[in-house]
Amino acid sequence: MRLNLSTLLLLLGLLGLCAPAILQARPEVLEADRIVAVVGSDVITLSELRARVQSATAQLQRQNTPLPPQEVLEQQMLERMIIDKAQLQAAHDMGLRVDDQQLEQAIARIAANNKMSLEQFKAALEKDGIPYASFREEIRDEITISRLRDREVDSRLVISDAEIDNFLAQTSAKGQQEEYQIAHILLRAPESASPEQLQKLKTKAENILKRARSGDNFAELAASYSDAPDALQGGNLGWRTLERMPAIFSEATAKLQPNQVSDLLRSPNGFHIIKLLGKRGGEQQADGGVRQTLARHILIRVSEVVSEADARRRLEDLRERLKHGEDFAELARLYSQDGSAAKGGELGWLNPGDTVPEFERAMDALQEGEVSEVIQSPFGFHLIKVEARRTQDLSQEKQRLAARQALRARKMDDAYQDWLRQLRDKTYVEYRLKEE
Template identity: 35%
Template sequence: MKSIVVSIVLSSMLVFSSVAQQVSLDRVAVIVDQGVILESEINTLVTQVKRNAIANNQTLPSDRALRTQAIERLVTDSLQTQMAEKMGIQISDPQLDQTIANIAANNNLGMDEFRQVIAKDGIPFEVYREDIRKELITGEVRRANVRRRVYITPQEIENLVKLIDEQGADQAEYHIGHILIGFPPQPSDDDIAKAKATADKVLELLNEGSDFTRIAIASSSGAKALDGGDLGWMNINAMPTLFAEAVQGKDKDALVGPIRSGAGFHILKVKDLRGIEIVKVEEVNARHILIKPSVILSDDKARQKLEKFREQILAGEADFAALAKEHSADPGSALRGGELGWNDPEIYVPAFKQALANLEKDEIGQPFRSLHGWHLVQLIDRRIDDATDKRKEDKAYQLLFNRKFAEETEAWLREMRDTAYIEVIEPEAETTGN
């Protein structure tokens, strides 16, 4: 009996000692304004960096340098988290679940498979989940504070578009078909008029679907007439200036002309092209009503509210635009009766994009959840648009924005850190008893 008691006491002492060691490790290591960073947070981040380095066969600096970098990262995260609290930025559980589901879907994984992948990396799923929540919150804080610091002029966009075009010009190649309705030597006005009339007639036949090769063989005065007028692949910078100016920006199968030169009237066909980005996009025009859940409006109540709106609209008892103006939490579109205008569906969050993809013209879908809240959406119409020039401008804008946003983010973080109260608390030296 005595040995059992001794065993229990020893076990208790060991447990107490272990707990004491854990508590001593989880001390406050850094004070950051109104928040603190714990020793365990620093150790966890350092361990994670080391694990990643081993997995990627990378070398690392000393533990002291790693610790300094880890503290800097955690200080920055803490300042952003505190700012998020002041701004009232929160990510609800449904928003978080939707984001994680989207991450899994983008990796072609179901949620069970995704959990297994996370577990294999040695990360508890709840820890991963909260890390994603923190990333979403800090992302919102950065966007809210840095976006207004970024200014891009139309001239900057225009200059970058020109640079992109110049860089792409060397790769631009056109497969050209050519028909020449030639002039006789020293043509008279009547000769020129007759040639123009013939060229117009040829172009009319081609537009009606006549075979280009057959007409070229029959009617062209060009050197490649017997080859069906096929000039082959030509670099935009290598072809005659007259042709280059005429075909630049034209789509595949485009007919161009008649173009007059000293030799006669030329008709060109762009048989194919390569090295050129031609963007055709489907645009959608839609309208929506957004209801955001809150402390006094649960997720279920928000969904039910939109379901009732849908029933009233379909029954002719309510007007979509009127409901949007009165109830939608999206102020920009609410003023327009919920209308979002013509847009590439890619600009929308995945849930919104998917909902639009499943709708027919004028159809009102069932309420659905996105990161922003609950939506009721009606697809007004679809169209196919040549977005090449717009895409170039968008690409230029995005390149400029990304560069300036990164620069301004660094400046904003430095300013925030410089004005914060930060105190690193060094651990007390251990004392040895006699």
């Protein structure tokens, strides 16, 4: 049967009347799918941004860091997501890829860490509403970015024998060194910034510096304004000797007393503000001895099926069991999710700088035989037990290796930040966050 013109117009009119109601029925869906940024050939949606902001908010609350205004936090998180997208596109352009076999091996390790077979792990993801195909691609992205950094930054750092000789001569002359806990704020400058842009950025940095010196919470300022990857950790760089810091940081830090804030520092990457959080006697002795720590740990990793709250709760339960006399090594064998589990969580004798700053700070605060509170690091959540400590003379080869590692640590952050700045500047970005 054919519709006559009057009937067709009537139907179109009814559809026109219904359309606003249909759009009004689920406005939150339409809003969540709104594009907030175009990055090269990719986009970031509002729902993706909100999920990341929610995660960052929970992290800041756990650290007891005052929350920045929601608008500020959204803008900071959007910039981090743009950097991630830019890195993935750079990896694609270079032909870097993670093949399916490597990806499946990585996911199998994640499943094993969660005490599941691969099929059980897939079922758990589906139960939580996470499509396995999407999860696979997220893991592929993480591995890809790691390989990109290794290829473009880490592998290109060159430490000469002359640098090592000079480093060893300086540390030997100084004898016992001090360690400094510092936090920083970075305002990244574009690669080809105009004088007007630099002046605007400098004025912004000077205003932040003024607030920091007036007593505003430094961690909150870092979370609100810093362009560094550690911004959501309050800009905390952990305990380092001056030799393990970028030169611009070490020169400024050496002049500060605890809780003092540096002058505004200028580097090729932009403007920096440093705050000295604490100072303590170092581990390097005049005779070349190094204080080493024999430690164990239990690690619970965060994954798509194990939230941060779940990981923390598991370790708090284990800590209660330890208080009631259970053996740390046995619990590590049963529950720890890394390669040390088979050895009862034993990590061997650790030198300063062998572990990430968050782990080392917690470990150094313990007495022999003491177990830490639950602590978080980039690898997940840990319980740490210090078994013993000693001061050990290092062989010449070991001293040179330690010197090389310290020099790499000094250079690596600056090199990575410089590379990210160049990548960000050549990536097409269109902001739509404030569009109605």
